[in-house]
Structure formats: C-alpha cells, structure tokens
Amino acid sequence: VxxxxxxxxxxxxxxxxxxxxxxxxxxTEGSTGxxxxxxxxxxxxxxxxxxxxxxxxxxxxDLVFSAGSAVxxxxxxxxxxxDDSIVESTETLTVGLTTTASSVTFGPIPEATxxxxxxxxxIVKISWLNANYLPTESTEELMLCAELxxxxxxxxxxxxxxxxxxxxxxxxxxxxxxxxxxxxxxxGNNTQCVQLQIVNGDxxxxxxxxxxxxxxxxxxxxxxQD
Numbered sequence: 001v002x003x004x005x006x007x008x009x010x011x012x013x014x015x016x017x018x019x020x021x022x023x024x025x026x027x028t029e030g031s032t033g034x035x036x037x038x039x040x041x042x043x044x045x046x047x048x049x050x051x052x053x054x055x056x057x058x059x060x061x062d063l064v065f066s067a068g069s070a071v072x073x074x075x076x077x078x079x080x081x082x083d084d085s086i087v088e089s090t091e092t093l094t095v096g097l098t099t100t101a102s103s104v105t106f107g108p109i110p111e112a113t114x115x116x117x118x119x120x121x122x123i124v125k126i127s128w129l130n131a132n133y134l135p136t137e138s139t140e141e142l143m144l145c146a147e148l149x150x151x152x153x154x155x156x157x158x159x160x161x162x163x164x165x166x167x168x169x170x171x172x173x174x175x176x177x178x179x180x181x182x183x184x185x186x187x188g189n190n191t192q193c194v195q196l197q198i199v200n201g202d203x204x205x206x207x208x209x210x211x212x213x214x215x216x217x218x219x220x221x222x223x224x225q226d
Contacts, residue, residue, distance in 0.1 A: 010109050010113070015118070015120075016116060023077055024075065032067055033068070035067055039063040039065065039104075040098045040099065041096070041097060043060065055084070056081055086151075089154065091116040092114065092115050094111050094112065095111060096111040122221055124152070126215060128144070129146065141198065147191045156184065158218075159184070162179055162213070166209070
C-alpha cells in the first residue's frame with residue numbers, strides 16, 4: 001500500500017481570516033486489503049514567528065482508511081487557522097504523514113506546505129507625539145517624534161517623514177527631510193524620532209514661520225492618526 005498527499009494541492013495558501021484549510025490524503029498505489037489503516041498528520045512550523053495555538057490549531061484528527069480502500073480513496077481533515085490582530089510576516093508550516101502500519105509508504109508528495117498570509121484587517125496606528133512644534137531660529141535642531149500607539153508587531157515596519165514649505169523655506173530656514181525612514185521593530189521602542197535642522201541667522205526681520213512635516217507609509221497595515 002502506498003499513500004500520498006493529494007497531488008493537486010502540494011501548497012495551500014490561506015489568509016488568517018479565511019477559516020480552516022481542508023487537506024486531503026489519497027491512496028496513490030495499491031490497496032489497504034483486508035486491514036484498516038490509520039494515518040496521523042503531523043504539523044511542523046517553519047517560519048520564525050509562527051506559533052502553534054496562536055496561529056493555527058495543532059490538534060488534528062487521525063485519518064482512517066477502511067479495509068478495501070483502493071487507489072483514489074480519499075480522507076480529509078481541517079487545519080484550523082487562527083486569526084489575530086498582530087502585524088506579522090507570512091507564516092509557513094508543513095504537513096507530514098505518519099503511520100504505524102509497516103506496509104505503508106508515502107509519496108509521490110509525502111508532505112504539503114501551508115502558507116498563511118496576513119489578514120488586511122491587522123493594522124498598527126502611528127501619530128506624532130506633538131501636533132505642533134514651536135522652535136525659534138536660535139533652535140539649531142528640533143526632534144520630531146512619532147509614536148506607535150496602537151497594535152502589535154511581529155515584523156519590522158517603516159514610516160517615512162517628509163517636509164513641505166509653508167512660510168518657512170527649505171534650504172533657507174531649515175534643511176528639508178525627504179522620505180526619512182523611521183523603523184519600528186518587534187519588542188522595540190514604540191517612539192521613533194528624526195532631527196530637523198533649523199537654519200540659524202538669516203539676519204532678516206520676520207514673523208513666525210511654519211512648515212509641514214508629514215508621515216507616510218507604503219505598508220497598508222500602517223494607519224496614521226488624523
């Protein structure tokens with residue numbers, strides 16, 4: 001008797017919010033004859049942050065092939081994918097097969113790969129620590145800080161800071177920032193800062209001047225507070 005995973009689906013790709021994945025085992029050669037054969041699926045996490053009990057349910061049922069099961073006979077089980085609200089990388093585990101029946105071998109595909117992609121509803125929120133900064137021309141450097149104030153990370157993310165002229169002019173009143181990267185790490189500092197250099201001493205008598213500093217991101221799991 002020879003058993004293997006369903007040849008048509010060697011790789012299963014599922015989003016966290018999609019629910020269970022049906023995984024099937026088929027008889028690819030021979031027959032069970034007069035005996036019942038029990039196949040036990042095994043789950044092995046591959047990627048760094050995937051965790052049994054947090055990302056998937058490690059408890060799967062044995063598959064029972066009754067006596068007389070021939071080529072094409074199929075038994076399936078549901079792998080339960082667990083949803084969370086953490087911003088994380090794509091996660092991977094493998095599904096293998098074991099049995100105590102000495103007459104059984106596995107193939108031609110003895111294991112399958114399950115790829116769990118991130119749910120689009122998983123987000124973090126970032127905001128400036130201060131809505132307004134009031135430096136003077138004698139202030140040579142101003143720290144602009146943004147805080148990750150909501151959500152959790154299992155991978156690094158980046159936000160970008162750019163400045164736009166108001167009444168203050170880049171190169172004259174300040175050194176502009178162009179997509180300066182703020183990097184937030186898992187278990188790292190939730191507040192990241194960038195230094196804005198103020199140009200001192202243009203020797204002009206002038207009123208208060210202003211500029212705009214903007215946060216942006218290319219990662220759709222990052223949202224900014226209005």
